[in-house]
Every structure is written in C-alpha cells, then in structure tokens.
Amino acid sequence: MKLGPRDLSAMIAAGKPRGMGLLIYGTDAMRVALTRQDLVAALIGPEGEAEMRLTRLAGSDLRRDPAALSAALRAQGFFPGQRVVLLEDAGDPATGAIADAMATAAEGDAFLIVTAGQLTARAKLRKLFESAHELAAAAIYTDPASREEIERALTRAGLLDLPPALLPDVTALGRTLDPGDFRQTLEKIALFAGEDQASLTAADLQALAPAAAEPEIEAAINLAAEGAVTALSQQLVQIQRTANATGFCIQAHRHFRTLHLAASDPGGPEAALGRARPPVFGPRRERMARQARAWGPARLERVLGWITDTDLALRSSRPLPALAMVERLFIRIAMQVRVRR
Numbered sequence: 530m531k532l533g534p535r536d537l538s539a540m541i542a543a544g545k546p547r548g549m550g551l552l553i554y555g556t557d558a559m560r561v562a563l564t565r566q567d568l569v570a571a572l573i574g575p576e577g578e579a580e581m582r583l584t585r586l587a588g589s590d591l592r593r594d595p596a597a598l599s600a601a602l603r604a605q606g607f608f609p610g611q612r613v614v615l616l617e618d619a620g621d622p623a624t625g626a627i628a629d630a631m632a633t634a635a636e637g638d639a640f641l642i643v644t645a646g647q648l649t650a651r652a653k654l655r656k657l658f659e660s661a662h663e664l665a666a667a668a669i670y671t672d673p674a675s676r677e678e679i680e681r682a683l684t685r686a687g688l689l690d691l692p693p694a695l696l697p698d699v700t701a702l703g704r705t706l707d708p709g710d711f712r713q714t715l716e717k718i719a720l721f722a723g724e725d726q727a728s729l730t731a732a733d734l735q736a737l738a739p740a741a742a743e744p745e746i747e748a749a750i751n752l753a754a755e756g757a758v759t760a761l762s763q764q765l766v767q768i769q770r771t772a773n774a775t776g777f778c779i780q781a782h783r784h785f786r787t788l789h790l791a792a793s794d795p796g797g798p799e800a801a802l803g804r805a806r807p808p809v810f811g812p813r814r815e816r817m818a819r820q821a822r823a824w825g826p827a828r829l830e831r832v833l834g835w836i837t838d839t840d841l842a843l844r845s846s847r848p849l850p851a852l853a854m855v856e857r858l859f860i861r862i863a864m865q866v867r868v869r870r
Contacts, residue, residue, distance in 0.1 A: 541681065544571040544572060556671065582610055587618055591626040598616065631663070676709065692728075714739065736813065785832050792821040823866050
C-alpha cells in the first residue's frame with residue numbers, strides 16, 4: 530500500500546511498525562536518509578544499535594547472497610525489543626530477493642526498511658511494496674517541511690522551551706532550509722541556549738541561522754540602501770580584493786527585490802518580511818522594513834533595473850572593470866536616499 534506523509538509521520542511518532550516492511554524512496558537522497566534515520570531511531574530507540582537490534586545491508590549484498598536478507602530478518606538477538614533490518618540503496622534488481630524473504634516472513638521477525646532513489650510507477654520494487662498487504666511504500670518529496678516534521682526536529686534537538694514568539698521564525702526557517710541544514714541549525718541553537726532556551730531572542734536566531742549573504746557584502750548592501758556614502762566607500766575599499774563582482778550583484782538584487790516586495794505589500798513591510806524566503810529575523814527585519822519604507826516601490830523598481838543592467842554588462846564578453854562598475858552602482862544607489870537609523 531501507499532503510505533502518505535501524515536501516515537509516515539504518525540508511524541515515526543508512535544514508534545511502532547505497520548506491517549512487515551516499508552520502502553522509502555525519492556529523488557532527494559538527504560531527505561530519504563533523514564526520514565530513514567528518524568524511523569529507525571523511533572523503532573529501536575537510542576540503544577537499539579548498541580544492543581545489535583539493527584542489521585544493515587546494501588542492495589549490492591543481495592546480488593552476491595540473495596538469502597542474506599531472509600537470514601537477517603529471522604535472526605534472533607540477545608536483547609529484547611523491536612529489531613530492524615535496513616536495506617539501503619536498493620533497486621529493481623533486489624526485488625526478487627526481497628519478495629522471497631517477505632514470502633516466508635513471520636510474526637516476530639525484524640521489520641524491514643528499504644531505501645531507494647527515484648522509482649517510476651512501473652518500477653518492480655515500488656510495485657512490490659505498494660501491492661502487498663503487509664508492505665508499504667512512502668515517497669519522499671522535496672516539498673517544504675510539514676508542521677509535524679518541524680516539531681519532530683525540534684524535539685530531536687531538545688528545543689522544547691523556545692519562546693512562543695520565536696516559533697513562527699523557526700517554522701519559516703524549517704520550510705526554507707534543506708532538512709540537513711535545518712537540523713544542524715537547531716543543534717547550534719540548542720548548544721548556544723543550553724538550559725536557558727526561554728531567553729533566546731530573534732537576534733540570537735538571526736546570528737545562528739545560515740547567512741543569506743557574506744557579512745561584508747551584506748554590510749555594503751545595507752550601507753548603500755541607507756545612503757551612508759562615506760561608510761560605504763570605506764567598506765568597498767576593504768572588500769574589493771576578495772569580492773566577486775557578479776556575486777555582489779546577485780546578492781544586491783536579492784536584497785532590493787525583498788525590499789520591493791516588502792514596500793509593495795498592503796499589510797506593511799514588517800508583515801511582508803515575516804513571510805520572506807529566506808526568513809528575515811529580528812533586528813535585520815526591522816532594518817529592512819525601515820529601508821523599504823524609505824525607498825518606496827517606484828524607486829526600488831528603478832534600482833532593480835540598475836542592478837540588472839550592471840549584472841548583464843558584467844556577464845558580457847567585453848573586458849570591463851568589474852569591481853569598479855559595482856562600486857559605481859552602489860555609490861549611485863546610496864546617493865538616492867538617506868534612511869534615519
């Protein structure tokens with residue numbers, strides 16, 4: 530049978546297997562691996578691997594020894610508790626061995642988890658798990674993380690006492706970042722907060738989340754957006770040896786496009802920035818909201834045009850003084866507006 534995302538989340542939350550085996554497949558290898566990791570941990574617990582209640586096999590192992598899977602499923606351990614056999618990187622060639630093993634499987638055998646990459650609807654492996662009563666197949670998509678997945682990641686990281694005001698920002702972060710990056714970010718937050726999670730602020734979250742741009746370049750972009758010409762000139766001198774002109778333009782376009790969306794939103798810049806992707810947090814959100822109000826949609830459209838023109842010129846085949854062009858662009862932008870800070 531097919532197992533939907535909610536059913537899969539429910540199985541992981543309950544820590545109890547459904548049927549005799551589950552196939553987890555999808556194009557995103559990281560998401561498949563993290564889902565498999567969560568399911569294994571839920572079924573056998575933190576000590577399951579140390580107690581030898583987890584057996585790992587590779588799809589290639591079955592080509593050499595098709596009976597290895599059946600033997601692993603029936604093997605009895607020294608410790609009580611749920612046992613799991615994990616068969617990774619399987620494909621259609623493993624279908625026969627899996628079908629033979631599951632045909633003789635009985636109550637008390639280990640639960641089988643199979644992982645695979647993308648499988649078409651005609652794939653033999655997928656058909657086997659979708660058609661058998663005691664088996665199931667779960668497709669892992671690249672959709673933004675669901676509420677259940679985010680809550681599970683927070684629980685896994687031990688972040689159960691975050692201030693309620695931070696939860697929307699954390700949720701936005703979970704739906705923007707790749708699952709692996711999101712988990713690493715939550716681990717950093719947990720280490721930073723320690724036992725004092727309630728005192729975390731939006732500024733802390735901004736500092737710990739992956740940066741949308743290099744700090745030096747982001748500083749220059751903010752100075753340009755705020756009309757700080759003198760400080761901007763000094764900043765450009767400091768970074769001109771290491772900056773990439775095209776990358777500079779890409780990050781500037783991203784920043785001013787976000788400002789344009791914020792300035793054009795009927796609900797106001799703060800509301801728009803709260804929905805931005807990637808998320809904009811704390812003091813940075815307040816700063817960008819001030820910039821959006823100072824510029825207005827019309828002038829931001831004009832600036833986006835300047836940035837696009839410069840970017841196209843930099844990508845042409847003509848030899849051009851790239852960084853000098855970017856400096857001229859930023860000074861031109863900074864001369865247009867002064868934002869009270």
